[in-house]
Amino acid sequence: MKTDLTDKAVLVTGASRGIGRATALAYAAEGARVAITYHSDEAGAKETAEQVAATGGTALVVRYDLADPDSIHAAVTTVAEHWGGIDVLVACAMEWGDAIPRPGREMPAFEDVPPAQWRRVLTTSLDAVIHTVQAALSRMRDRDWSRIVLLGAGLADTGMVGAGAYGAAKSGLYGLVRSLAWELGPAGILVNLVVPGQTLTENVLAHASPRFLENKAKSLPSGRMNTPEDVARVIVFLGSAANGNVHGEALRITGGL
Template sequence: MDTELRDRVVLVTGASSGIGAATARAFGREGARVAITYRSSRDKAEKVAAEVEAAGGQAYVVRLDLEDLPSVARAVEAVAGHWGDVEVLVANAVRWGGDAPPEPGVRFEDVPLKEWEAMINANLVGAAASVSAVLPGMRAKGWGRIVLISSGVAEEGLPGPGPYGTAKSGLYGLARSLAWNGGRDGILVNVVAPRLHPDREPPARPGVRRRGADRRDAHPQALRRRRRGQDRGVPGLGRQRQSDGRADQGRLLRRARSAPRRLARGRGGQASEWAMRSATASASIWCPVSWQRFSW
């Protein structure tokens, strides 16, 4: 299948490891020119760049730090100077607040408001800054693809603090607004939400206060029950919508296909065409923690 990605300029943020690295390698296999960003691990980014080139793509390594917003614009400018305007953005970079994912055992009220501010500024405002930096070039070309990497935590939640899940939830609102705003210019937007694996827990962080270890240990079992439809919710919530990744993906894709027809019904001409494009662009895709190919 021709994905039309050969020689496209792709920027994958946070691509020195994990999902970002796998995404960069996947674009490399499609023959794309892949810009790989890192915050502190340039050696890891260079290794991923070599793998991208071995897979058949071109690679370029550049530093980007979500907590240093000017660095976002500098990274995009560097890529544009090297290859031209960014045509595909995968906003994958994330601020954990430490060297590991959020610690579920921390009580909500024990999280300093400064941590809320830092987490949301990096993971939500940082993503918005990345999008803002690439949009002018995409609009000028009349073509662009933006993928925002959210998290299953945005819907399933996590025992303990909420800054990370709250920031990732905000990407859905960003995508919906951007789809309407950019759809008329040929820019399509998707949200990909990798889900927590029920058999894996993030390592505990030294020095972090933990409460309710028994609740933390029960979290994988709770995830399994909810995904099988055996749990009506979690304590403290009156109602909780259940979710299965594959079912969600099918439902959302069906909605994406039917939404343009619903919006375009009774309309004509340019307004109808814009409605179709922007509605299609607002589809969200849920997937497990692995890269999935989907239509561009």
């Protein structure tokens, strides 16, 4: 299978840890140059870059703030000017904040959620992705081929008490992908949504008990939860020349849930 990623410029937002880090490393393994964004954990982003460099790859570390459109446009411009354009955009960055309930912290009833709280979730999980795609597109249209991969969430299918705004944002990304597919297909830009179920990132491991994780794995048809690498491999396939015509899809990685 030919990914044709050698020396391609790949922007992975939110790659200081989690699925974004695994994705950056997987692209680097295919010979791509990877731009890694972070928000507060510069050390984590530098660690990802060091791991890329250790395998002979090239990485660029850039700060990026989901809540600030100017920061988004500045980050994308920095990457595009550094490498003369962007071939692949993968939007992994995620501010968990009030997106989902956390153990030990009560969420208010839906009617009592303050507008500023649900607005923040929509701003960081939906608006920010739209800003990022807009900023990147003007740097992607002149490439031999280009790809966009956005991150949805299995939770948008299953639902969860206290996660209404997050589910709405992730469902919104599916609507975005469906329309962009029509608009960008003629330009050779394939766009897809990867929809992971709960994944064993550092963040999930820090907040979930071993018992919860064991029960969760047992509840899945495959009998195990995703690793970040499981998700990264699918992202790299969709976001490479190996993907010839998968376009406008929501591809679920949920262990069969």
